[in-house]
Amino acid sequence: MAPRFTYDGGAVDPGEIANIRFTVSETYLGDPVRIPVTIINGERDGPTLCLTAAAHGDELNGIEIVREVAHEWDHSALRGTLICLPVLNVPGFIAQQRYLPIYDRDLNRSFPGDGSSTSAKRIAARVFRNFIEPCDIGLDFHTSTRGRSNMLHVRGDMEDPSVARVANAFASNVIIASEGPSGSLRREASEAGTSTITIELGEAHRFQRPLIDSALEGVLSVMAEFGLLETETVKWPGWRTIIDGSDEKTWLRADAGGLVEMHHDRGSLVEAGDRVCTITNPFKTDVTVVEAPFTGLLIGVPENPLVYPGNPLCHLVALDGPTLRAFRQSQSQPVDRV
Ligand SMILES: [Zn+2]
Numbered sequence: 001m002a003p004r005f006t007y008d009g010g011a012v013d014p015g016e017i018a019n020i021r022f023t024v025s026e027t028y029l030g031d032p033v034r035i036p037v038t039i040i041n042g043e044r045d046g047p048t049l050c051l052t053a054a055a056h057g058d059e060l061n062g063i064e065i066v067r068e069v070a071h072e073w074d075h076s077a078l079r080g081t082l083i084c085l086p087v088l089n090v091p092g093f094i095a096q097q098r099y100l101p102i103y104d105r106d107l108n109r110s111f112p113g114d115g116s117s118t119s120a121k122r123i124a125a126r127v128f129r130n131f132i133e134p135c136d137i138g139l140d141f142h143t144s145t146r147g148r149s150n151m152l153h154v155r156g157d158m159e160d161p162s163v164a165r166v167a168n169a170f171a172s173n174v175i176i177a178s179e180g181p182s183g184s185l186r187r188e189a190s191e192a193g194t195s196t197i198t199i200e201l202g203e204a205h206r207f208q209r210p211l212i213d214s215a216l217e218g219v220l221s222v223m224a225e226f227g228l229l230e231t232e233t234v235k236w237p238g239w240r241t242i243i244d245g246s247d248e249k250t251w252l253r254a255d256a257g258g259l260v261e262m263h264h265d266r267g268s269l270v271e272a273g274d275r276v277c278t279i280t281n282p283f284k285t286d287v288t289v290v291e292a293p294f295t296g297l298l299i300g301v302p303e304n305p306l307v308y309p310g311n312p313l314c315h316l317v318a319l320d321g322p323t324l325r326a327f328r329q330s331q332s333q334p335v336d337r338v
Contacts, residue, residue: 001014001043001044001045002014002015002041002042002043002044002045002046002079002080002081003045004041005039005041005048005081005083005134007022007039007130007131007134008126008129008130009022012039012041012081013041014041014042014043014044015041015042015043016041017038017039017040017041017075018037018038018039019036019037019038020036020037020038020039021034021035021036021037022034022035022036022037022126022130022131023126024090024122024123024126024127025091025119025122025123025126033090033091033123034090035085035087035088035090035127036085036086036087037083037084037085037131038070038071038082038083038084038086039081039082039083039084040070040075040078040081040082040084041081042075042078042079042080042081042082042228043078044078044079044080045079045080046078046079046080046081046226046227046228047079047080047081047136047137047226047227047228048080048081048082048083048134048135048136048137049080049081049082049083049135049136049137049138049139049222049223049226049228050082050083050085050131050132050135050137050138050139050189050194050196051065051066051069051070051082051083051084051085051086051138051139051141051219052066052085052088052132052138052139052140052141052185053065053066053085053086053087053088053140053141054086054087054088054089054092054093054141055088055089055107055108055140055142055185056089056092056098056099056106056107056108056142056143056145056204057087057089057090057091057092057093057094057095057096057097057098057099057100058092058093058096058097058098058146058204058205059098059141059142059143059204060143060204060205060206060207061141061143061201061202061206061207061208061211061212061215062086062140062141062142062143062199062201062215063086063087063141064207064212065141065212065215065216065219066084066085066086066141067084067086068212068216069082069084069216069219070082070084070086077229077230077231078228078229079227079228079229079230080226080227080228081135082228083131083134083135085127085131088107088127088185089107092107096205098145098146098204100119100120100123102119102120103118103120105118105119105120106120106183107120107123107124108183108184108185109181109182109183109184110123110124110183111124111128111132111183111184111185111187111188111189112124112125112128112129112132112133112188112189112192113125113126113127113128113129128188128189128192132185132189132192132194132196133189133192133193133194135189135194136193136194136195136226137166137194137195137196137222137226138166138185138186138189138190138194138195138196138197139166139170139196139197139199139218139219139222140185140186140189140196140197140198140199141198141199141201141215142198142199142200142201143200143201143202143203143204143206144200144202144203144204144300145204146203146204146205146304147203147204147302147303147304148203148300148301148302148303148304148312149202149203149266149300149301149302149303150200150201150202150203150266150299150300150315151173151174151201151266151267151297151298151299151300152172152173152174152199152200152201152202152211152214152215153172153173153174153175153176153199153200153201153299154167154170154172154174154175154176154197154198154199154200154218155175155176155177155178155180155186155197155198155199155200156175156177156178156180156186156190156196156197156198157177157178157179157180157186157187157190158175158177158242158244159177159179160179160190160195162195163190163195163196163197165195165225166195166196166197166222166225167197169221169222169224169225169226169234170197170199170218170219170221170222171217171218171221171234171235171236171237172199172214172218172237172240173237173238173239173240173241173327174240174241174243174297174299174317175240175241175242175243176243176317177242177243177244177245178244178245180198184198185198186198199215199218201214201215203303217235218235220232220235221233221234221235238326238330239323239326239327239329239330240323241297241317241319241320241323243317247317247318248294248296248317248318249296249315249316249317249318250293250315250316251312251313251314251315251316252276252290252292252293252312252313252314252315252316253310253311253312253313254279254288254290254307254308254309254310254311254312254313255279255288255290255309256279256286256288256307256309257279257307257308257309258279258280258281258282258286258288258307259279259280259281259282259305259306259307260277260278260279260302260305260306260307260313261277261278261279261280261305262276262277262301262302263275263276263277263278264276264277264298264301265298265301266298266299266300266301267297267298267299268297268298269295269296269297269298269319269324269327269328269331270292270295270296270297270298270316271292271295272292272293272294272295273291273292274291274292275289275290275291276290276291276292276298276313276314276316277290277313277314278290279307290313290314292316293316294316294318295318295319295324296316296317296318296319297316297317297318297319297327298314298315298316299315299316299317300312300314300315301313301314301315302314
């Protein structure tokens with residue numbers, strides 16, 4: 001028999017599902033600021049998995065992922081507990097901005113929080129103590145910042161074997177190995193014993209269905225790996241590259257102000273010397289060509305075409321020989337048309 005899941009103000013018994021609005025702060029009017037939480041406690045014992053989204057208030061793809069897991073999936077065979085937090089940063093979500101509106105604080109640099117410190121750290125502490133720290137595994141969904149778009153990829157501390165197990169199980173093609181900045185949910189949660197990865201997908205202010213569907217497959221694969229769903233199997237993405245500090249990767253930056261025209265899509269391979277994009281002035285008389293310094297994968301691209309000199313254009317990562325071959329093979333296989 002599974003144990004009860006308890007939080008400040010309530011408990012959820014095995015076999016029960018609870019939808020709650022959990023108070024994390026107060027507005028200027030003294031009204032509660034509450035975040036939506038769904039707790040699904042399986043009848044049978046197993047690990048506790050936490051799904052979080054919108055720590056940055058305008059990053060929407062993860063919200064739909066967490067909502068679908070919580071409210072559209074059949075949980076009758078669940079072993080363990082799912083904690084679903086679709087909107088962590090409610091004030092930022094309401095304002096449709098990345099940061100908490102109070103002094104533009106970054107909630108994702110405020111963990112594990114502190115109940116007697118800034119408003120951001122108080123919010124973080126309420127979330128962390130009640131719903132993150134009690135979990136075994138964490139999946140934190142993000143998108144690129146406004147005006148940019150990311151290929152679906154995972155970030156996590158691959159030197160921590162339990163975090164690496166989660167990252168590998170998510171079955172994404174690209175894993176960026178890094179423990180993450182101090183105060184970020186994935187780093188602080190992992191250090192507190194909740195092995196947590198970040199999943200980056202797409203752009204802010206959008207629901208991007210193909211990316212959401214891929215991420216849902218990743219969630220199923222993680223649940224299979226850790227025995228939360230015995231009927232599922234762990235997936236292999238076909239090819240995978242793990243990018244660590246020693247690998248070649250760069251942000252291509254604009255050396256001219258102007259309007260950007262991309263010549264390759266997010267997730268495509270560019271060869272060394274390929275024209276990745278061009279920057280032009282309003283008269284199209286002055287063209288700055290941006291070339292790939294090495295052969296690699298475009299994991300981040302601009303959606304907003306306007307740049308100042310120095311602005312980041314594309315996030316390019318090199319692939320090693322075997323990965324390149326596997327990537328090319330995956331691209332040449334026939335795709336099922338739906
Ligand atoms: Zn984010």
